Amino acid sequence: MPENNKTARQISFHVTRYNPESDRAPYVKTYKIPVREGMTVLDGLHYIKDNMDPTLAWRYSCRMGVCGSCGMLLNGRPTLACNTQILHIAQTDLTVGPLPNFEIIRDLVPDLLTMFEKHRSIKPFIVRADEAEVNDPQGEFYQSPEDLEAYLQFAYCIKCGCCMAACPTLATDARYLGPMPLAAAQRYSVDTRDDGRRGRNQSTGEAHGAFRCHYAGECSRACPKGVDPAKAIQHLKRQLVLDYLHLARRKKPCKKLHGPGQGKPLPNIPAAPAKTV
Amino acid sequence: MRETKYWTWHMTAGVVILFLLGLHMLIMHVGGITHLFAPHGGEAISKENSLFRDGKLFFTVTYILLLGVALYHGLYGLRTILFELTLKPAVEKAISLILLIVGLGLFGLGTWAAIAVHAIATAGGRG
Numbered sequence: 267m268p269e270n271n272k273t274a275r276q277i278s279f280h281v282t283r284y285n286p287e288s289d290r291a292p293y294v295k296t297y298k299i300p301v302r303e304g305m306t307v308l309d310g311l312h313y314i315k316d317n318m319d320p321t322l323a324w325r326y327s328c329r330m331g332v333c334g335s336c337g338m339l340l341n342g343r344p345t346l347a348c349n350t351q352i353l354h355i356a357q358t359d360l361t362v363g364p365l366p367n368f369e370i371i372r373d374l375v376p377d378l379l380t381m382f383e384k385h386r387s388i389k390p391f392i393v394r395a396d397e398a399e400v401n402d403p404q405g406e407f408y409q410s411p412e413d414l415e416a417y418l419q420f421a422y423c424i425k426c427g428c429c430m431a432a433c434p435t436l437a438t439d440a441r442y443l444g445p446m447p448l449a450a451a452q453r454y455s456v457d458t459r460d461d462g463r464r465g466r467n468q469s470t471g472e473a474h475g476a477f478r479c480h481y482a483g484e485c486s487r488a489c490p491k492g493v494d495p496a497k498a499i500q501h502l503k504r505q506l507v508l509d510y511l512h513l514a515r516r517k518k519p520c521k522k523l524h525g526p527g528q529g530k531p532l533p534n535i536p537a538a539p540a541k542t543v
Numbered sequence: 544m545r546e547t548k549y550w551t552w553h554m555t556a557g558v559v560i561l562f563l564l565g566l567h568m569l570i571m572h573v574g575g576i577t578h579l580f581a582p583h584g585g586e587a588i589s590k591e592n593s594l595f596r597d598g599k600l601f602f603t604v605t606y607i608l609l610l611g612v613a614l615y616h617g618l619y620g621l622r623t624i625l626f627e628l629t630l631k632p633a634v635e636k637a638i639s640l641i642l643l644i645v646g647l648g649l650f651g652l653g654t655w656a657a658i659a660v661h662a663i664a665t666a667g668g669r670g
Contacts, residue, residue, distance in 0.1 A: 439627040471547040473626060473635070507554075510547045 274300035277356055279310055281322065282363040284370050292370065294361075295319075307347040307362065308336055311374075324374035331490060334426030338374050339363040344431035346490045365431035367440075378427050384443050385425070388451040388469045393462025394519055405522040406529075413458040413520075420453035420498050422491045429485035429495050441474040445485035445495035448476055452498035455505065461519040467509055476502045553619045556612040563609045570596075598664035603657050610653040618642045 276298050284292035297314045308326055315322050324347070326336040331349040338347050341355050344365055352360060368376035394400050429445040430436055436444050451470045455463040470476045476499050485495040508514040523529065570580045571587050581592035596602045625638050 435627065438629065440629045442627075467544055467547070471544045473546045475546065477546055477550040478623070478627065503550075506544075506547045507551050510544060510551055 274302050275353070276358075277301045277310070277352055278359045279314060280359060280361045281311075281314070281374070282361075283322070283373050284364075285372055286370070292364075301352045303351075303353055305352050307338075307340055307350050307352055307360070310352055310360075311347065311362070322374075323372045332424065334424030337365050337376075337426035337428045337431070337490075339365060339431065344428040344488045346426060346428070349490050365427050367431050367433065367436045368427065376427065376431075378425075380440075381425070381427055381430050381444065381446060384447040385450060388443070388447050388454075388466050389462055390447075390450045390454060392454065392457065392460050393465060394459070395461060399522060405525045407459045408520050408523050409458050416456045416458075417453045419493055420449050420495075423449060423453070423489075423493050423495075424491055426490065428488045428490060429493075432484040432488035434482050434484060435478050435480055439474060439478060442478045443470065443475050445479075445499065448479070448502055449493060449495035449498035452502045452505075455502070458517075458520045463505070464509065467506055470502055471506045471510075476506060479503070549619060553616060556616040556619075559612045560609070560616055563605060563612070566605065567609075594660075594664040594667060597657075597660045598667070600661070603661040606657045607654050610657070611650055614646045614650055614653075618646045 279297045279299060280294050281297060282292050283289070283295045297318050299310055299313050299318070301310065308329060311322065311324055324336065324338065326348060327333040328335070329348045331346050334346070336347040337344060339362070340347065340350055341361055343355075347362075362374065364370050364374045365376040368378060368380070371377050392400060399405075423446060425446060427446065429449075433442075433445055436442050448470060451466050454460050455466055479496070479499045481496060481500065483496045486493070486497065489495065505514065580596055581587040581589070582595055583589065583591035586592070622638060622642050626635055630638070
């Protein structure tokens with residue numbers, strides 16, 4: 267490894283600070299910290315808290331890009347602090363702020379409540395008429411690999427809020443549902459096990475729903491998990507129009523195949539080894 | 544789903560506008576065709592040539608159609624822009640109502656003008 271990779275470099279963290287109980291408006295405070303290769307922004311924030319300013323607040327949990335807690339604005343781009351190495355985005359200065367388009371609870375902690383209320387409004391779960399089966403499953407629902415492919419990428423969403431922070435429509439229209447809830451609506455509506463699309467259309471097809479999207483595409487650029495919410499919203503718009511014009515294919519949700527262990531195995535598949543536990 | 548209805552017709556109106564404006568460009572500006580709709584010679588927008596076209600039912604119908612779709616498309620677009628300013632629901636309702644009244648008023652005025660000029664052109668042709 268080259269020598270310069272081992273030595274620490276001084277990077278100035280320009281961190282947005284705000285305590286609604288004592289501050290009238292957010293302000294920026296600068297901390298100069300030693301950064302080594304491989305250090306993430308989250309590591310940098312921990313360094314500041316441990317060594318320089320214990321009052322700094324932010325939200326984090328898994329530290330590996332899975333939980334979606336540490337979404338923040340790094341050098342003007344919404345992304346995950348745990349997933350971003352400092353030296354990949356900064357040579358001397360790094361600005362760290364809370365996600366825009368949300369109220370600030372404190373410092374780098376955004377209030378995600380509005381996002382989750384919108385998310386709840388689109389019924390982000392499998393809706394079926396046979397509720398007894400949903401609540402107490404007695405078998406498996408058939409779903410082909412192609413059926414899975416239709417929604418799989420949208421299922422990777424971790425609800426970090428980066429797409430909501432990047433959305434220019436949401437910046438002016440606070441009531442707009444936003445990319446995350448709309449992508450979630452698409453995720454469940456194309457799931458072959460689901461029968462709730464027409465119910466979701468009531469939310470996604472209303473005045474501040476899918477049709478407010480201008481297809482800026484910033485949500486898809488910002489997503490740290492590679493989900494494409496902009497694509498989901500365009501699919502959703504098409505489906506809404508087809509439903510309105512009664513041109514959508516009427517499909518019943520897939521049926522239950524059989525109970526556990528009651529299926530007929532394909533030929534030439536060796537038997538599973540005996541249970542050891 | 545009401546917004547889905549509005550948006551679908553907004554898109555449809557856009558396509559109709561494209562078709563009608565294409566027709567307008569062909570008639571008014573394409574050299575090989577212009578003389579068919581401007582039989583009196585000179586500019587296609589001269590009074591005589593305009594009255595010739597106004598006397599044809601086809602043109603009167605397309606004028607009214609273009610007016611209707613352009614008003615709907617434009618006013619719905621304006622409503623969309625205004626709605627993105629995070630207004631109160633009551634204000635949004637008022638805006639929708641005002642735009643509806645303005646749209647219907649302008650459509651009524653334009654339709655009356657198109658029909659009136661059609662009648663004048665037809666009477667002139669007979670007289």
